[in-house]
C-alpha cells in the first residue's frame with residue numbers, strides 16, 4: 001500500500017458522513033433532499049483550482065482559498081437563515097468547520 005495518510009482520507013470521509021448525519025438527525029422527513037443540498041457545500045472547493053498546487057496536504061484551506069475566507073463564511077452563515085437556502089448554507093458551514101478541524105490537526 002502506498003503511504004496513504006490517514007488525515008486526508010478521514011477528512012474526505014467526514015465531508016460525506018457529517019452532512020448525511022446532520023440531515024438524518026435534524027430533518028429526518030426530508031433527509032435525502034437535505035443531504036444532497038448539504039453535500040453541494042463541497043462545491044466551494046472549486047476555489048482550490050485557483051491554487052498551485054491544487055491540493056497540498058499540509059496547507060490549511062481556511063483563509064487561503066477565496067471561498068474559504070471569513071467574509072465568505074459570513075455569507076454561508078447568512079444562507080442558513082432563509083428557509084430556502086438553509087440546507088445549502090448549513091452544508092457550507094459544516095464544510096468550513098470540517099476544514100478548520102483539519103487545520104487544527106495539521
Ligand SMILES: [Zn+2]
Pocket residue numbers: 044045061068095099
Ligand atoms: Zn474546503
